[in-house]
Amino acid sequence: MNPYYPNLLSPLKVGTVTLKNRICLAPMNLREVDHNGGFTARTIAFNERLAKGGVALITLGEACVSQTTGSSESFMLRITNPGAFFSLCDIAEAVHRWGGKISMEMSHAGALCIPQNNFGNQPMSASAYIKPTGVAVREMTVEDMEQVAEDFGNAALTLKNAGFDMVQFHAGHGWLIHQFLSPRTNKRTDEFGGSLENRCRFPIMCLQNIREKVGKNFPVDMRMTGDEIIEGGYHIEEGKEIARLLSPYVDMIQVSTGGIYHPDATARMSPGVFMEKGCNVDFAAAFKSVVDIPVSTVAGINEPNMMEQTIKDGKADLILMGRGLICEPDMPNKLAGGRMEDCNRCLRCNECHGRLFAKNWFLCTLNPEVGFEDRLSIPAAPEKKKKVLVVGGGPGGLMAAWTAAKRGHQVTLCEKGSELGGAIRFADHVYFKRDMAYWRHQMEKRVAESGVDIRLNTEVTADYIREMKPDAVICAVGADPAQPPIPGLDNSKVIVGATMHDSDQNYGDKIVIIGGGLVGCESAAELHAEGKDVTVVEMLPGIAPGCGVAQSNALRIGMTGVKVLTKTACKRVTDEGVWVQTEGEEEKLLPADSVILSAGLRPRSALVEELQTASVPEFYTIGDCAAARKMGDAIREGYYTAVNL
Template identity: 35%
Template sequence: MSLRYPHLFSPLKINSIMVSNRIIANPMSQIYEDKALGRPGVVIAGSVITQPGKSSWASPDEPYAFSKYQVEKTRQRVLRAHQGGAKASIEIGHAGQYARVAPGDYALGPVSFVREDGVEVRAMDEAMMDEAVNWYVQTAKDAQSIGFDMIFMHFGHGWLATEFLSPLFNKRTDEYGGSVENRMKFPLRILREVRKAVGPYFPIEMRVSANEWMPGGIEFEDVLTFVKAAQKYIDVVQVSCGLDIEHEANVYMATTNFSEHMPNVKYAKKIKENVDILVSVVGAIMNPDEAEKIIADGCADLVALGRPLAADPNWPIKALEGRPEDIVPCIRCLQCYHISTNRRNVGCSVNPRFANEDWVPRVLPKAETKKKILVIGAGPAGCKAALTAYERGHEVILLEQRDHIGGAIHYVAMERFKIDIKAYLEYLKAQIAKSTIDLRLNTTATPEMVKEIRPDAVIVAVGASPATPPIKGIDGKHVINFYAAIEQEEQIGQNVVIIGGGTIGAEIGLELSLLKKKNVTIVEMASELAAQGNMLYKIALRHKMEQAKTLHVMMETGCQEITEEGVRVKTKDGEEVFLPADTVIISTGVRANKAVAESFYGIVPQTYMIGDCEKPRKIQEATLEGYTVASTL
C-alpha cells in the first residue's frame, strides 16, 4: 500500500509495546469510543484521579476509578479503547491546589494560602508528600493490573506536579523551593516511585508545559532540565503549553484562531535534541500534512490530537487512506471546551455528534423511502442539511443565489485570522463536489420555483443580511458594510472607523491595524467587545489586540452622525468626539431574512427554517440544525 503520509503511519516501539502509527488520541472527555474506532496508535481513555477527596478537578465526590464499585466500569475503558486496534492509556492526574474539596476541607499545594473561593490550601509537608506519592503509585499499579497498555502522567497545565516545578506557584524557601533542582525534587520522587512500582517495561508518558505563558511562570530551560532528569523514569514526554485554571494562559493551552498552527513544535524539537526518549507534541496540529512534516523533520516522534479528533474522530482513517479533503477540520472556536462556554452549549461547531453521543448516531442510517429534498441557501446550515440528506440516500437539490457556497463564512474565510474557517469552507466544497447533490448557483429561489420542483420537503437556510442602523449619513460613498470591508480590503483608506464591536467588527479592526498598519477606531455601544464570543475567545482577542498599536476602542459610545470627513460620536459621559475617517465600516450585526424564509411555507407540508434565517447565531447551531432536520427526513 502506497502511503501519502509514510512517516505518520510508520510503526513505533514504545518500551515494550508496538503501535501501528504515530497518532495519540489525547483525552478531552470521558467519551472516547469514536476516537478509538478512528484508529489512532494510542487512545488515552479519559482521566482518573489519584487521591480521592484531594485530587479531583471536577468534584470532591469523584470516586477512585479502581475502587471496588468502579473497577468494572474502568475495565470497560480498556476494552473500548482497544476496539480499533489502538493501545489503551489513561491520564493520571492530581489537581493540587485547584482540587475540588468538600466543605470545610483543604486542598494541597506547594504553599499555604486561601483561594478566592474561600478554600484553604495547605503547604505539603513530608507526610502529605508521601501520601500523595503513594496514591500515584497505587493508581499506576491499578491501571497496569487492569489492562491498560501504558499510562499518561499529567505534569503540566498547572496541576500538582507543575505547582512544584513552576516558580509561579512554588514560593517555598525550603529544600523544595528556589532552584529548579529543588523544585523538581517532588515531581521526580513521584516518577521514581511509579517506575519502581510498574517495573522497567511498562510504558510511561508524561506531559509538561514548555511555556506557561504567565509572568513568573517556569522558564523553558528549567522545563528542559526537568525532562532531562525525568527521562530515566519515563518513555515519552508530551510537550504542551499554557495553564488550565489560569484563563489568561488557558488560551495557549487550547489555542484559538489568533494563534499559529503547531505552536509547541519548536519546544518539542529542542527537547528531542536533548533527550534519549520519545517525544510527542500536542497543540493545533490541524491536518495530516502538518503531522507528517513534524515527524519527517525529526521534531517529534508522535503527534497528539485533541480537538481535531473531536471535529472528526475518523481523522486517522481518512489520512491513512489518503483522503485529507474528507477530514472535517476543527475551526478552533473552543465551543467544545467547558471552561470557554461556562458549561453552557458545549459542543462542536462542525461535528454534531460530539457531546451529543447519546442521541446522534455514529453512522447515519439510510432512509427507508427516498425523497426529493430541496434546500434553499448554501451557507453552513444549508450545506450541512444537503450533505446529511444526501447521506441518507435522498435526491437533493441545493439552490444558492450567489455564485459560491458558504454564505457568511465565504466572507469570514477571507480574513487573515480565519484560516481554519477557510479550511472548513474548502471541506464543504469538496464534499458537495463529491456528492450527487444538484447544486444550482446563481439561482434565486421563489415560491413558484419550489412549486415547479415539487419536493417532498423544503429546508430553508437563506441566512441573514447586514443590519443597517438609522444613522444620519450612513449612505455616504465612503461607508461600507462588513462584507464589503472583507472582500474589498484594498479600497479601505488609512483612517478607519468601525461602527460595531462584535466579533466581526473586532476582527476586521484587528486585521486592518495589526497587519495593514491603518489607524482604526472601533465604536461600540455596549460595555463589552465581541459579546457573542465565548470567554476564551475574548481573552485571546484581547491579547492579540494589545499588539495592534494603531487600534483604538471606544466602549459605551454611540454613533451620532457620519459625515464626509468622519464620524461624530458621543461617549457614555456625554462628551461628543469627532473621529476623522476615510472609510467607515458598518458592523452592527445581521438581521434574519425571516420574511424571505417564511414565504416558502405552505407549498409542501414538510418545510423547515434553519440557521441564521431563524435567528442569527454561531456555526455550531447552524450545523446542528442542518444535521438534525435532515437526519430525520
C-alpha cells in the first residue's frame, strides 16, 4: 500500500485486466494521422511519455469505427483502415513498455459528420433534420444501424488484435450513440425511439456486436454523458437509468458530462477556471449507486488530495485526467514517491484545446515539452559550463533560470522588483487564478533550490552586464501596458489593468473596462464576482479574440452578468465616466466610479536594445519583451533557450 495515496494508488480490476493505480488518461483526439492513416510518431511519443509517468490506463481519443461515414474531421484515425494497423500495434507496445494499459475511444459522429470528410456521404442520425449550415441529416434505417453496429464490432476486434487491453464505446458528448440516447435528438416513433428502453436499443446492438467479436474476457468500457445540462436533454436521473440498462454489456463506465451540442454543455466537458474543480464527481457517485461495475469521474481534477478523497469516499473508482496529465505527465510516479509538491497543477486555461483546434497540435502553458516528446528533453550537462545572466523574474525568466541551472550552468537571475513572478503576480489576488499563483510560488522554490543566485531589487543595465561579463544573457524584461490615444486617460479614475492589484484602493461600484481582450474580460469577471456593476467596451465585433472555443465557453460562464459593448469606440474619459460610440449610434456616457484600462501590452523593446549594447557573446530575447503574448509563450521560450545553451 502506498503511504501517501493508499486509495488512489491501489490497483483495480476491470473485467479481466488489472490497472496498477486509479489514475487514467482521459481520451484526447490529438488530430494527427500520418499519410497511411495511422498515428504519427509524435502521437505515439506523447502517449509513451504519459505511460512512463506511471498512468495506469491510457484511453486514446476519438477514432472513427466506419470507413466511409462517421468522421467529424479530416484528421481522425479510422480504426479498421489497414494502413493504420502497424501504428496501433506500435502505440500499444509503447504504452506496455512502461507497465501501462491501453484502450481507444471508438466513435461515430452521426449527424455531426462532415460530408467532405466522409466521401461526400450525407450525415445520418437517429432522426432527420436540417443543420444550421443547411446540410440535411437523414434518418438511419435499420440496415444503417446494423452496418454501424458491425463497424463497432470490427473496430474493437482490430484493436484487440493490435494488442490493446480494452476498448471504449463512446456513447456521450453529442456523437451518434448519444444522438440515439437523447430525447433532444431522437424523435423516432419506431422501436428505436420514444421510451428509454427504445432509445437504448441501437446502443445495445452495437455493444452486443462488440462483445460477439472480442469475446467475454476482453474488457469493454463506455464513456457517457451523465447529464446533458441543457433544457430538453436528459438529466442525471435518466442518465442513471441509461447506465443501468447498458451496464450489463460493459465492464466499466466513464462519466463525463455535457458535450459539443451547446456552449453551456461544452463548458462542462473541459471546464475552465470559473467552475469548481471536480464539478462532475457527484454524477459519477450517482452512477455508482445503480451499477456494480467500476465507474470513473473526469473534469477539472488536478489536486491529488481531492483525487484520493474521491476514491476513499467511494464516489468514483478511477480518476481520469486529460489536461492534468498533459501539464504533469509524471504525476502518478511523483505521487507514489511523495513528491506531490513537485507536481504542476493544470491551470484549466484551455490553451491546449484552443491550439489543437487552431493549429492541429497542442501545446501546454506549463509543460514546454508537450508535442516534442520525441525530440526535446533536457540534454546532458553542456561541454562548457557557462556564466548565464537572466534578466527579469517573470515566467520566462523563471523557466530559463531553472532549466539552465538544472543543466549545470552558473546562473544569476536579476529582478528589478522585490518579488519574482513578473506580470503574473496578480494571480495571488484572484480567486480563479489560484493555480497560476501556485505555479509561481512553486517556481520560486524550484529556482532557489536549483542553486540560482537570485538578486531581487536589482535593475539590470548595460553597464551591469559589462561589469558582470556573462557568457550569455537571457533577456526576459516583459512588456508595458499600452496607452491608446484616448483623451482623458490621465484622469484619476483611470487605473491601468496590470496594476489593479498593486494597492487596496476601493474602485467604487460602477466600473468600465476599456478593452475586451482575455485580460480585460477576466478582470471584468473578477470585479463582477465582487458585486460590481461592470461594463466592457471593445472596438472589435467580439471579445477575447484568439481564444479557442473552450476558453470562450469558460469566459461565457465567468462573465454572466457583465455588460459587453462591442463595435464600440471609447471617445474620452471625463470625471463622469467614459464617453463611447457604438457603430451606427450616437455618443453616450457610461457613468463610472473607476475606469480600468486593459488595452494590451507593448514589449520593452527600447530596454532590450539598450541591454544589447553590452555586447555579450550570446544574447537571447524571450517572452513578452520579444512580443507581448501569453505566459506559455514566455515559458516555452525560456525553456528552449536554456536547453540550447
